[in-house]
Amino acid sequence: MSETVLEIKDLSVRYEDCDVEDLQVMDVSFEMKKGEILCIVGESGSGKSTLIKAIHGMDRTRVVNGTIEAFGKDMSGLSKKDRRTLMGTDIGLIPQNPYSSFNPIRRYEVQFKEALSAQKMEYDKEKILSVFEKIGLHDGERILKCRPYELSGGMNQRIAIAVAFLFEPDLLMCDEPTSALDVTTAGMVVDELVKMKEEQNTAILMVTHHLGIAARMADHIGIMKNGRMIEYGPAKQILKNPQEEYSRKLMEDVPRLKR
Amino acid sequence: MATKTFWDWVGAIVSNYGQMFLSGAGTTMLIAITGTIIGFLIGLIVAIIRTIPVLPQDNKAKKVILKVANAIMAIYIEVFRGTPMMVQAMIVYYGLMEAFKIDLDPLTAGILIVSINTGAYMSEIVRGGIESIDEGQFDAAHAIGMTHWQTMTNVILPQAIRNILPATGNEFVINIKDTSVLNVISVTELFFATKTVKGIALRTFETFFVAGVIYLVLTFTVTRILRFIEKKMDGDDSYTIMASSSMPDQQFIKIRGGKHEHRQWLHDESDQK
Numbered sequence: 001m002s003e004t005v006l007e008i009k010d011l012s013v014r015y016e017d018c019d020v021e022d023l024q025v026m027d028v029s030f031e032m033k034k035g036e037i038l039c040i041v042g043e044s045g046s047g048k049s050t051l052i053k054a055i056h057g058m059d060r061t062r063v064v065n066g067t068i069e070a071f072g073k074d075m076s077g078l079s080k081k082d083r084r085t086l087m088g089t090d091i092g093l094i095p096q097n098p099y100s101s102f103n104p105i106r107r108y109e110v111q112f113k114e115a116l117s118a119q120k121m122e123y124d125k126e127k128i129l130s131v132f133e134k135i136g137l138h139d140g141e142r143i144l145k146c147r148p149y150e151l152s153g154g155m156n157q158r159i160a161i162a163v164a165f166l167f168e169p170d171l172l173m174c175d176e177p178t179s180a181l182d183v184t185t186a187g188m189v190v191d192e193l194v195k196m197k198e199e200q201n202t203a204i205l206m207v208t209h210h211l212g213i214a215a216r217m218a219d220h221i222g223i224m225k226n227g228r229m230i231e232y233g234p235a236k237q238i239l240k241n242p243q244e245e246y247s248r249k250l251m252e253d254v255p256r257l258k259r
Numbered sequence: 260m261a262t263k264t265f266w267d268w269v270g271a272i273v274s275n276y277g278q279m280f281l282s283g284a285g286t287t288m289l290i291a292i293t294g295t296i297i298g299f300l301i302g303l304i305v306a307i308i309r310t311i312p313v314l315p316q317d318n319k320a321k322k323v324i325l326k327v328a329n330a331i332m333a334i335y336i337e338v339f340r341g342t343p344m345m346v347q348a349m350i351v352y353y354g355l356m357e358a359f360k361i362d363l364d365p366l367t368a369g370i371l372i373v374s375i376n377t378g379a380y381m382s383e384i385v386r387g388g389i390e391s392i393d394e395g396q397f398d399a400a401h402a403i404g405m406t407h408w409q410t411m412t413n414v415i416l417p418q419a420i421r422n423i424l425p426a427t428g429n430e431f432v433i434n435i436k437d438t439s440v441l442n443v444i445s446v447t448e449l450f451f452a453t454k455t456v457k458g459i460a461l462r463t464f465e466t467f468f469v470a471g472v473i474y475l476v477l478t479f480t481v482t483r484i485l486r487f488i489e490k491k492m493d494g495d496d497s498y499t500i501m502a503s504s505s506m507p508d509q510q511f512i513k514i515r516g517g518k519h520e521h522r523q524w525l526h527d528e529s530d531q532k
Binding site: 053056057058059060062076077078079080084085087088089092093097099100101102103104105106114115118119167 | 315318394395402403405406414418421
């Protein structure tokens with residue numbers, strides 16, 4: 001249980017085209033162990049998504065300072081080829097915006113085949129349909145014959161989640177995976193993620209601005225503001241007794257249902 | 260002797276020299292088609308290479324090679340876009356013969372020039388097509404471990420090519436017309452043939468009128484064919500709109516050529532079972 005999956009030390013990240021001073025992520029450090037769920041919460045533009053992109057080593061991010069170690073390997077030192085073998089099967093990603101992540105004009109069936117072939121995995125329709133079923137996509141046969149623009153935002157988002165699930169990664173990074181989902185479906189996805197953690201011991205790094213989701217699934221919570229991780233600790237402690245002024249404000253701003 | 264009218268002359272020229280016009284048009288189309296196809300391939304390859312991302316941790320040799328390749332391609336594009344095709348033709352045909360004793364036959368030289376010239380334009384068109392694709396798709400392809408080649412051929416290029424098809428058609432039409440400059444290296448394309456006919460018939464207006472009509476017929480036919488291909492590439496389910504926002508109905512209205520057509524989806528059949 002205590003095996004470290006991801007270790008981030010003093011990480012500073014900027015985008016390729018920006019000035020060196022213009023850092024999107026500053027001095028962020030944390031560690032994730034197998035089967036741990038870390039939720040990173042913060043307002044828009046606080047650097048949450050950039051952090052995930054940097055860990056993935058997306059082309060436009062540049063690590064200015066610090067190290068990213070995944071499965072004991074220094075990510076920024078890895079060759080492209082070595083990194084590619086980690087992607088998908090070891091480090092999964094649920095992207096923020098499924099509309100911009102899928103090829104809008106091709107059927108999902110083809111896209112699934114292509115995605116799986118990138119890691120030389122077999123296209124197994126039954127498996128895809130069962131993953132679909134788990135996250136509430138009941139007419140999988142039809143969905144596979146559709147193109148992204150023919151489905152709703154929530155359905156597309158769940159298909160993106162299904163892609164990540166199919167690869168069964170050891171470390172799954174989710175960039176606002178529930179932003180387009182209704183409360184019930186979001187709950188379903190959260191349950192599936194928790195189940196994934198419990199059954200496969202997956203470490204999950206979840207970026208969200210939905211504190212409710214963080215409260216429901218997180219083992220640890222990190223709060224980011226202006227590129228810095230201003231607070232980090234066990235979920236219960238942060239939710240009950242936030243130290244920073246900003247965190248307290250964030251908790252207070254959560255809309256509550258009064259009955 | 261009664262004076263001949265304009266149409267008399269046109270008729271006479273067509274019936275006497277029609278064969279010359281046709282073989283000229285044939286050469287023009289041969290050069291335009293091969294030139295556009297080869298140019299398109301050059302454009303694809305250049306654009307793929309130019310979009311290879313360079314990362315700080317890549318090894319030095321790769322960085323240097325890519326940098327040199329990019330510089331060469333940038334020079335290639337600038338030079339061939341920035342000089343007239345007529346000058347290029349003179350340099351390739353007469354220049355090579357004079358300086359290096361390379362004796363190309365005019366047709367080969369013509370195809371070569373049109374190809375590399377189109378390639379320079381197509382590189383920029385394809386690059387535009389690639390850049391029009393959402394960054395999120397590059398990121399998503401990266402996240403599942405696709406190589407640059409896989410990303411390009413599976414995800415990006417099918418969309419990019421579809422997007423740049425109108426621009427490619429433009430290049431084709433331009434090529435049909437621009438092959439006329441190859442008359443300076445005595446390629447017997449349509450313009451050269453027309454000039455020859457004019458030399459025999461000694462009627463400028465009527466001869467070039469016939470040539471103009473032939474050019475127009477060629478370009479018009481080509482644009483129609485390209486439009487047809489574009490429609491085919493859109494696929495027969497080109498556009499589907501959800502009829503109602505409630506998912507259980509699953510009723511879609513399909514628009515095809517303005518006609519409404521209702522389609523029952525697989526889903527409905529399985530529901531009835």
